[in-house]
Amino acid sequence: MSQTAAFDIGGSKIEFARVSKDGTVSNRATWPTPHTSWGDFVAALQRLVAADGGNPQQIGISIAGTTDSATGIAQAANVPVVNGHHLENEISAALGVPVRVGNDADCFALAEATVGAGKGMPIVFGAILGTGVGGGLVIGGRMVRGAHGVTGEWGHGPTMAEAVAARGIPVIRCGCGQLGCLDSYGSARGLERIHAALTGETLTSQAITEIWHAGDVGATRTVETFVELIAGSLAVIVNTIGPWVIPVGGGLSSDAALLALIDTAVRQRVLGRYDEPLVVPGRTRGASGLIGAAMLADELRA
Known part of the structure; x- marks a missing residue:
């Protein structure tokens, strides 16, 4: 099983998957995006990882929002429960593995540059x-x-x-x-x-x-x-x-x-x-967020 897991987080749903180095996506699962509390949001991520039954070595997250490069603080209009949180640090602590977070459009670009139309x-x-x-x-x-x-x-x-x-x-x-x-x-x-x-x-x-x-x-x-x-x-x-x-x-x-x-x-x-x-x-449409997030997380091993 791939050592890298990924989340693609939008306003309506959280998608989870395992992603291999060649961009193959497996074990996909979804959960409604919580909008009431940070605790519910983290619990949703934990449920998806637990249901997968594996222990990823790193996790990448694509989200429809921004993460300040200097402070690590998130701002996402469609996922307001993450606002003001340091996503990489806090989710890493909750899940027990290293986490990288990227904007969804940035993750699309990385997916395309790695295994899509811009490969190489x-x-x-x-x-x-x-x-x-x-x-x-x-x-x-x-x-x-x-x-x-x-x-x-x-x-x-x-x-x-x-x-x-x-x-x-x-x-x-x-x-x-x-x-x-x-x-x-x-x-x-x-x-x-x-x-x-x-x-x-x-x-x-x-x-x-x-x-x-x-x-x-x-x-x-x-x-x-x-x-x-x-x-x-x-x-x-x-x-x-x-x-x-x-x-x-x-x-x-x-x-x-x-x-x-x-x-x-x-x-x-x-x-x-x-x-x-x-x-x-683009060639990775439908899975670009997951693929790009995983490729971003893989940089932790580089």
């Missing part, structure tokens, strides 16, 4: 296009952990205000508090927001892409605007860090035609010459 590549930027816009950076096979635990968050910062206003799209305040973040326009909800502004129709992101594939004129305009907004921001990331590949996760990554459009638009806007696709679907 020197610089990998993992992008998330789902309910939000996120990302993670891996250099030399190791997750880059920035100041205050923030790295690769290209979805935030007031960069879109003028661009969306010029297209007749309302400038809205992001959940982070700033106006005009890409997160508000480059996510699935952003696609819906753009479509409503340009056509007056209120549709889900899935419905928009479906009628786009069918040749709908309004949806085509929506998708073209969406791609243009994303491509400009992602091109800046490419020129700044020089990734060999950008694997994409999140719900929108399942649309191959949409990613192909984004890839073409990005490669047209960067300084380097990329003859092969740069923006590609």
Whole structure:
């Protein structure tokens, strides 16, 4: 049995698994994420480890939140019971094994750089296009952990205000508090927001892409605007860090035609010459949090 176990912690559920060095995932189990107390949260982790029946040598945790690099203190909007806790130290003490914790987007990037679309590549930027816009950076096979635990968050910062206003799209305040973040326009909800502004129709992101594939004129305009907004921001990331590949996760990554459009638009806007696709679907989707968390924990043995 693999010596490394992993948790992928989100707002609704905690997923547990064993992960081998080649990224094979086994012994998967889930438990509802507790929201009432820290004690209940730790107890849920203990139950999942005990039910597995093994004794992992190290545990990795992927969580939808940040862990301050200087203090180790966590902040997670969807898992409020962890706020203010030093996750690595406190969970390690409770479970009796070394623990490493990473942001879920960072863990996605590490999974892709280790066993996914970026395997063996020197610089990998993992992008998330789902309910939000996120990302993670891996250099030399190791997750880059920035100041205050923030790295690769290209979805935030007031960069879109003028661009969306010029297209007749309302400038809205992001959940982070700033106006005009890409997160508000480059996510699935952003696609819906753009479509409503340009056509007056209120549709889900899935419905928009479906009628786009069918040749709908309004949806085509929506998708073209969406791609243009994303491509400009992602091109800046490419020129700044020089990734060999950008694997994409999140719900929108399942649309191959949409990613192909984004890839073409990005490669047209960067300084380097990329003859092969740069923006590609991630290969570890569905298990990226678990795999990335395990790979992060494996660094404890390196």
